[in-house]
Amino acid sequence: MHKLPRLRWVMIGLCFALLAISYIDRVNLAIATPHIRKELGFNNGEMGLLLGAFFWSYALMQLPAGWLVDRFGARVGLPVAAGLWSVFTIITAGAGSITTMFGCRLMLGVGESGAYPGCTKVAYNWFPKRERGIASGIFDAGPQVGTALALPVIAWVIGQWGWRASFLASGGLGILWLLVWIFVYRDPGRHPGVPADQLAALRAEQAAPAAKGESVSWGSLFRYRTVWAMMVGFFCVNFVKYFFITWFPTYLMTAKGFSLLQLGTLGAIPALMSVPGSLFGGWMTDWLYQRGYSLTIARKSCLIVGMIASSVIALAALTDSIALILIVFSLAYAACAFTASVIWTVPADVAPTPAHVASISGIQNFAANMAGVATSSLTGFLLYLSNGSFLGPLLVAGAVCVVGALNYAFLMGKVEPLVG
Secondary structure, eight states, rough: OOOOOOOOHHHHHHHHHHHHHHHHHHHHHHHHHHHHHHHOOOOHHHHHHHHHHHHHHHHHHHHHHHHHHHHHHHHHHHHHHHHHHHHHHHHTTTSHHHHHHHHHHHHHHHHTTTHHHHHHHHHHHSGEEEEHHHHHHHHHHHHHHHHHHHHHHHHHHHHHOHHHHHHHHHHHHHHHHHHHHHHHHOGGGOOOOHHHHHHHHHHHSSSOOOOGGGGTGGGGGGOOOOHHHHHHHHHHHHHHHHHHHHHHIIIIIISOOOOOHHHHGGGGHHHHHHHHHHHHHHHHHHHHHHOOHHHHHHHHHHHHHHHHHGGGGGGGGGGHHHHHHHEEEEEEEHHHHHHHHHHHTHHHHHHHHHHHHHHHHHHHHHHHHHHHHHHHHHHHHHHTTTTTTOOHHHHHHHHHHHHHIIIIIIIOOOOOOOOO
């Protein structure tokens, strides 16, 4: 077996860093929610709209973002995306009304829409099929690390300088990443650090496109049952995952009486536990495939097990023990991360040609992030109806996980390239 380019680990590491920063920017608002409400007088319903605003634009822009990344490549698409969302994160620091903040959150979603399709494209460009699981596990661990870091760091910044300073700090991280990317990243065929023999070895191990793949247009992708199963399944995963990103800090502070210090320490445990969950999911699906199991079994078995395990989040509604609540949330978050790392391998597995990888990634992420709208808005509505009880939101989240497992078991067919 020929040696593959070592630089592939540097490139996927940059994707890891980008997604970590993107989630710091997303979670920032959730951590700052009690302080923003106090200063600007927003109620739970208004905060639900603000927390959900990001997901409307983020989800809708996934569709053109995936196509644009396939058209112009990750080298151009990712820095444009990072620059856009970082600027509007910084502008959020000066917001004084719900209208301004709503607009900034919409633009944050527009910018971040290119992140995952771009990272999926990088994994396809730099990794052979047998390593794409661990590559996806690495870059999808970025959000978990970003969320975990955001809790203590953003809470500390808010405690020291106020909530506005936290948006300045997190936006600045994106600008710093952009500068590093411009100087470091190239596709393998254009990178001076990749010898010809290593490039040839990489190309030889990448999946060949389907014979009739060229006849599959962007619009016709929606004809395939596999694509719809990917959309439904990822919606279910993110329904749970986005509870952590939107309402989890408020849950700990208002329902469980956590202080800012406790939020930044104990509250970070579930996100930290999701990091090994993400890496384990990527490793496990690769391990199964490398041991001779079909790609369908290697992917679907992990997806089903991960979704079933995620449903334990409902158990948090049945106990008042802080220790048990943190254990349940840690298991649920780790299981979501396990599932998501496998989910991100599937676009490259089913893409009929290399020019479809980011497009399919964007399509499934569009559906997934409608869950962000559903979770943030529905939770806010249920809290309003129940006078602040999280019982309903947690039970609903557990039920959605079961639906996701059934979807992957019965709606998704074989994991193989789509053909016209």
